[in-house]
Amino acid sequence: MRHHKLPSSPWAPYFRCLPPAFTTVLNFSPQQLCYLYGSPLFDEAVRAQQQSQELYEALFPALSDAFPDIFPAETFSWPHFVWARSLLDSRALEITMDGELVTCLIPFLDYLNHHPHAHISRRGYDEQTEKFFAYSFSSCPAQCQMFMNYGHLQNGTLLQYYGFVDEHNPYDNVPIGLQLPDDDPFADAKQQLVD
Numbered sequence: 001m002r003h004h005k006l007p008s009s010p011w012a013p014y015f016r017c018l019p020p021a022f023t024t025v026l027n028f029s030p031q032q033l034c035y036l037y038g039s040p041l042f043d044e045a046v047r048a049q050q051q052s053q054e055l056y057e058a059l060f061p062a063l064s065d066a067f068p069d070i071f072p073a074e075t076f077s078w079p080h081f082v083w084a085r086s087l088l089d090s091r092a093l094e095i096t097m098d099g100e101l102v103t104c105l106i107p108f109l110d111y112l113n114h115h116p117h118a119h120i121s122r123r124g125y126d127e128q129t130e131k132f133f134a135y136s137f138s139s140c141p142a143q144c145q146m147f148m149n150y151g152h153l154q155n156g157t158l159l160q161y162y163g164f165v166d167e168h169n170p171y172d173n174v175p176i177g178l179q180l181p182d183d184d185p186f187a188d189a190k191q192q193l194v195d
Helices: 012-017 030-034 040-059 062-066 078-091 155-162 187-194
Strands: 093-097 100-104 120-126 131-136
Touching: 030 040, 040 062, 040 078, 040 155, 078 155, 093 120
Parallel strands: none
Antiparallel strands: 093 100, 120 131
8 A cells, every 4th residue: 555656656657557446246235235135145245344344343443643754644554455455455466376365466467357168277386487367268259358267156245356247147146045934844854955
């Protein structure tokens, strides 16, 4: 977050290309959250907002007070914290480096949008060259958008972490809770069907 507003930062060109706002549920207003009421995502969205607020309050203003040169209060405000959290949620990739799974931002690779049948089929980090890579095993015509698959995710997860839904998502599902009555004489047989 410190480098986000610094024109002299070596990351300034990258930060200038990032969106100024996000459409993930962490950024939803109370009125927007109401549209999710009754869906499984509503409780998750409320919980995510509460947990982010609790994390922010556990860190700030304590860090800004103790280390004002490193964590200036005007830079580490709640809106900036939500922006940074949304940036990581929607753009960070998990890559294995030095045998460990790490979460990182990879400039330009993070610009690729999601598609269930994406061009990019493999991405990672090459230990020998110390460079990130992305391979496509399908052709992509010149001047066409390339896609990456974010995973086999249902629409609720896509909305929560990436800020969009896919109308034709082959991985979408809706959980249905079933409760069998205790006095049902066929409860055991029905339970076996559900399991």
